[in-house]
Amino acid sequence: MNRMSRTVGLAAAGGLALGVLVPTAASATSIEGYSGDVAAAAISTITEDRGVSDAAAARILRVQQDSARTLSELTTRLGDQQVGGYLDARGLPVVNVVSEAAAEQVRAEGATARFVSRSTARLDAARAALEAVPPVAHTSIGLDPRANQVVVTVSEAAADAAASVLLATADRFGDAVRVERFAGEMHKAIYNGEAITGGGSRCSAGFNVNRGGQNYIVDAGHCTGAVAQWNVGPSVEASFPGDDYGLIRNDTGSAPGEVTLWDGTTQAITSAADATVGQQICKSGSTTNLTCGTVEAVDVTVNYAEGAVHELVQTSAAVNSGDSGGCLFAGSVGLGITSGMGGGNSYFQPVTEALSAYGVSLN
Template sequence: MKHRRITKRRAAVAGAGIAALVAAGVTFQTANASETTKAPAPQPLSITAAGKLASTLGKDLGTDAAGTYYDAKTKQLVVNVLDEATAKTVQAAGAKARIVENSLAELKSARTTLKQDATIPGTSWVTDPQTNQVVVTADRTVSKTELAKLTKVVDGLGATVELQRTKGEFKPFIAGGDAITGSGGRCSLGFNVVKGGQPYFITAGHCTEAISTWTDSSGNQIGTNEQSSFPGNDFGLVKYTSSVAHPSEVDLYNGSAQAITKAADATVGQKVTRSGSTTQVHDGTVTGLDATVNYGNGDIVNGLIQTDVCAEPGDSGGSLFSGDSAVGLTSGGSGDCTSGGETFFQPVTEALSTFGAQIG
């Protein structure tokens, strides 16, 4: 069992990153103590400002930081640190410091051990900055023997890992936006994009692996696959082959639509909305990043956004967004929109980068 401890380190403050924040207009606080000595509360930040601050502090602090998340109630960025010196740096930059035990290196090492020794269908794991642990979840398909193996590995990792069970079953939601269909089933359109001046749309990779030619809800052919990546990733690119309208917006299923003007990375604690052709529109919160999900049959996907938003078969590929920002593509999860559940999303920014496409 790992001994619990607080690691003492000196914070290395990179002046260039802090200066950039000043130039960007971020309000700094004068702080002489960490959160444990009741330092002045940071000023409220929007989710966009918090994301930028998190990115800059992550680069400046390096291994002295141990994860970040957004507190939607107080509108503050919370930064996990390993010592008082780093806490003062965080507070000076306008964020809330929280001293924790486990470093990112220790959490990464735990994930590596899980990958090597506990790759079991029906499991997922994600680094949770709010608990400062790697949270491992086993669904109802995991057998007693497999659970015993998983428990042994988790116990060996001590305080860095927590094991949970879910009554649901992790599975891709094949059966965002409007319904798109083909000979292999039904999915949902994620976001309209532009590549090389031509119109395309993106959806889940497990959808484009099963279906190559797409039609709309009226049976009219609208597109054919251009690129697909699943497992490992879960995104696909489809080229429009008809003159159907393709505005950069998401169907809200109430007669209106949300305009989408850009793509953005998710932040833990961020409020998000999902649109899909089975269960339409549902809201929730980002609960983890860089999640690994084992859907079974060798279908393991990495780097996913974990949320408490519900979804069901047919919602796959649909849109996850926050305001006018595209955030994710529905991959899979457990539960449903009656009893609740959790859903994982492929980050949109990674898909766009891979495809060389832009929101539009």
């Protein structure tokens, strides 16, 4: 899988400048909901990863928001008649189905129906059995709708004895479960240093939100749980492990609903939604700045050394230590909060869950 994510000098709203954005020819492209610079970064990543033209990459960005909405509506309506879905290489919706009746409904909405051999019940049974195994640090469990499989990812850092139980469980389900191995570890993306700082630790500012007239920052729970007082205000909520979201009271007097770009422009964040497999996304953080890539999986369980975190979004966008808490977004749509990384993948807490848990609204 191509990991050539673009870094172009952007950090999350409230973060510190660590780079300078270099304009490209694609920056003049106008895509609704995207600032020119974010559109340029996303287009550059798509053209490198897929070998398509700038115009083709721009078309993907223009259609994917409506495609993701159609996909969400169809999968909700079809229930067990569907087995997940994703956006194809053109950014168009594909729904996995197990019946002709479901296929007809999908086609009626202008989406592609794809017949698959493994049902939701079969994949859910496999996943439930895998989740029932005591958590093994440096592993993950997720669904790959494009392959119609459950995927178990195992790091070389995972303890052999514990991993053997997980792998034996995976074997019971044959080709319904795919096992992937990688070097390194899975770990949360926190580091000592700058950006939003406190207690000798560094994270990245997430989404500015409000409740009852008070401004807050929705951030990573492993950040807010570890540090009581940040340079922007105190931590007031934390959920980690299990989830990875938290809340910082924003006492700075500045809480724009925008992601700061380091050439004096911004990317407005006007709504929040759940991520979709195949969606083209970007993330910002105080270490790697702006990187872009693709959503590879949703509803992923990641077993960090500190414990399991469930329902994460897995992407190909690069992250590194210090990026924790930063924003995952697609144009003006906020999608997630940076949680961690491992094996060339990055993991994000869905922001919709955090907004709902704390009863806050995007600024």
